[in-house]
Amino acid sequence: MTSLDDLSVTQLKGVGNALAEKLAKLGIYSLQDLLFHLPHRYEDRTRVIPMGSLRIGDVAVVEGDVMKTDLVMGRRRSLQVTLKDETGFLVMRFFHFNAAQKNQLSEGARVRCFGEVRPGRAGYEFYHPEYQVSPPPMPDEGQATLTPVYPLTEGIQQPRVRGLCQQALAYLRRYPIKDWLPPELLADYQLPAITDAVQLVHLPPANAPVHLLMEGRHPAQQRLVMEELLAHQLSLLQVREQIQAREALPLLPTGELTRQFLDSLPFSLTGAQRHVLSDIRQDLSQPLPMLRLVQGDVGSGKTVVAAVAALQAIGAGAQVALMAPTEILAEQHFQNFSSWLEPLGIELAWLSGKVKGKARQQAREKVVSGQAGVVIGTHALFQDDVQFQRLALVIVDEQHRFGVHQRLALREKGVGGTLAPHQLIMTATPIPRTLAMSAYADLDTSVIDELPPGRKPIETIVLPDTRREDVVERVRKACREGRQAYWVCTLIEESEALQCQAAEVTAAELVERLPELKVGLVHGRLKAAEKAAVMESFKTGELDLLVATTVIEVGVDVPNASLILIENPERLGLAQLHQLRGRVGRGEQASFCVLMYHPPLSQNGKARLQALRDSQDGFYIAEKDLEIRGPGEVLGTRQTGMMQFRLADFERDKGWIEPVKEMAPGLMESPEIVSGLIRRWLGERLRYGDV
Template structure:
């Protein structure tokens, strides 16, 4: 039987090597890929609008006669086509056109076109509208349906993609795609068959419920949503199954070594820390690789948990690699671990992209020779020339800044003697439960849901930047009483250069306004040694005000800092603002966070800042962040390779997550079905634990 997954798109009329290459950029290689390249929205083109009723910004269908078609020379050459109906005139402007197009758009030709109204030099204009010449009257059979809008790539327009999908549907009549959902699942959720669902979403019939279709709630769409979310979940369960089929070194509990470590700490562990530490210790004692995510709010004490896990590996004669996403966070871990582990006689190594030459060579030799027991660094740890002697535990901090592939790459580093390392993933960015179930289905989860005693709540206030002078006075007052302050600069652009310039300007302004105070500056473009020096001086109290970009979001611990001012907080996500706020409130003094916003704020902006004022709970804030910004922003772009859905939308469809989590394990014994579903929806986007 012919399988559409085996038929390449070149079998379609009009698809040559060049178009096939462009389609491949969209992940479309076979006819099945094309059928599963689904509309991300629909447009209602079933009603013609009079030209005289249009306003700038309207998206509409208009119909009229061509009055004139001429080539116009300006800054850019364009084809200008003026059309009219009984109510007015409209210009169609094409910057990309050919002689045949100009010939077809001759005077008196009847035209129906669709586009967005823009202001232009000749009045209202459509830029590059889709159009049809001498069209059938609307209301004729086949013209009452919604028009699908597909994700595109350069060199492919909507009409071309629609035509190809229509052709693919003809093939579907002859060669239906395989139904991979079992009958019991289809019946339980009353889902339509896969082929019916595909036909309906590509060409909705006039009888289809248009409100449901526009909202993504039509049963045919939800049937595909369910299968897509299931495929993503199965891919992570499959990854977990692959890793758990490997062997890991069972690590002995460190006993006296752990006791010596805990005795030197100036605090005792909370109940939550002890519970999570015990969950990890139990996992590490198994011959199966641990896969555990530890979530804890800002200041909950995850680093101590990581240190206890590291001692278990060291006690068993093995190595630990701890990786953090930024130099500052990695350096903070380095300082803490050195302070804790040096008295215990544990050998450590530091590795980042800035470690060069002989120092790097000697560090690599110590890692490969096994002299370095605990290795701390940035993503430089996964580089090819880094070879471990006996890596038994990989600890990854702030996992959402990395991706699943990078996590696998670090795991591969320990693949010696048939053993793979245990993995401990930590994050101070609380992840909403439904999102964690979807994005981290391959991991067990532990939550440190208790803050150390003595952590004071932080009072958060929102102030317009017109009151900047008052805030400067507040900084002066706090510092005169022996406390310290952060001043955080943000920009819309993710450019380190521009962020550095904004921070430099703010530092100069503060130094001029507060001449009696010492102002320090730290940003992403400083050399590691400069950053470390400024942070050390701030920690020692030699700097009163630290001006910084968001590089201080995680990992910086200065107990005397009790005031943080965040400029333009409306530009950041709630979770990131919560992280920044967590830089204060670490000592005994009452602490404050000032959100210095630039008015006017949108309703959404006001609601977001109010959430921060009302709550100190990272999980509550993360749930709100998910509602407002969606999963890609909450997790970070690198993690969301797994969440680039074709038809599912996380916020709209998260009701399926709980159901899928319950049903997916029942399918895992059917390897053919699981592999087919993953291949259909994810293609080659995820490595399934192969080494």
């Protein structure tokens, strides 16, 4: 039986090959795709607003007569059309126009237009508004409906998409949309059928509650939101199934290496670390690949947990790969693991983009022969020429910096190319629970929610940069007392060159102002060896003050550093600021974080800095970050194509996350439903699980 999925958009009037190609850029090929290209907001065009009552920033419908039409030759040629009504006048300005348009908008024509009020040379202006010449009468109040606004791509205007969606709705009578969800499930949540929901969202009736539609809370929108969240959940469970369809090598714990390692540590594990290790021990013993995410706040001891997991694999005669997103972090892991594991007779290999020639050749030979029990590096570990003898455990640090496809690429390097390696994913960026349940549905989650004893809380101080003098004195005082400090220069624009330049200028200024202190500098443009040498000097106490860009965000551990100053913290996300703050507070002494902002602060900036001042808890901060910035930014680059929702909004719709998580496993037993929902909502992005 023919369905909307089988009918091409070229069935619609006015859709030739050129328009079909543009629609394909939006992922629209069939009529079903078009009907699931949903409006992301609505505009209220039900009333004409008098021009005299407009304010800058208003989005409104106005109607009036053309007073005059001028061609203006400025820096860019434009068509300037002045409209007037009884209360005032307004200019419509077009930078792209043709002769027909100019003739149509001649003096005396009656025009209704819709746009956003901006200040202009000739008073208030609308740039490129939608307009009608000789418009029909406005509908009566009881008949007026909201106007949907759709996501666009280059070369397709809003009216064109609106027209196509209206045409497609006419097909719904003959070809209703398949409802994949069981009727009892819809009844439980009092949700409408899918065809009714789609119809209403594209064409809200005049009596629909405007406020609910504008906020995305109408039952028809919520029906679609729930289905979209469910499709994402199912797609990740499918990724998990694909990985777990392959067997893994069961790594049975012998305990001998682990016991020696734990005995050598100068501290004992926290309860939270022991709890997480018990989860990992059990997972690694199974013939199914472990897929576990370990979240732990800054300084909670994730690296020790990773080392114990590695020892379980090595004890069972297997190899371990540890992958980190940056050279600095990978190097830090290499140093830690070397100092812990070499005394136990375990060899390590180091592979990063910077390891070239003979050194790389030697490292690869140690890996392929199995001589190296642990291989540590950056994404260089993915490369085809890196072959393992018996890889059974992959540890990935700061997972959100890698796409899911990169993590999946390592599964091909498992024992004999047939057994999938176990995967342990670590992050020091606490992920809000709701987000973890959705974005990481393919992983089991463990949380290290306890800091080691003796960690002192860090006092956070927020100051305007007019107090720079005081801050420099504060640095001088801390270093005089034998402690060390960081001075962090944040991003200027998105340019690495400018960022490094700013750090260089700051370092030069501080050398001049603090001649008695030894000042070092690290930024992204230094060679790895130079960076490592400066970091080493800071670690050993040869340097008092380290000026750095945000490259020091993760994994740098200097217990004697008790003061960190962050310039322009308003430019960074909360999670990143929390990470930077975690560079201090690692020793016995009281520690301070000074956030020096450039006034005036936006509301958003104030909220972020206040959240940091209020709390040391990474999970609280992550929830705040999600509220303020939304999921796309909080997750960074994880899962290309993931988290780009058409309709769902994490903050507004988090109430659905728990029910969706409960529904999904039951539906996984019906492959037809799973593929139908994933195809409908993820379309061409469906394949991110296949590598």
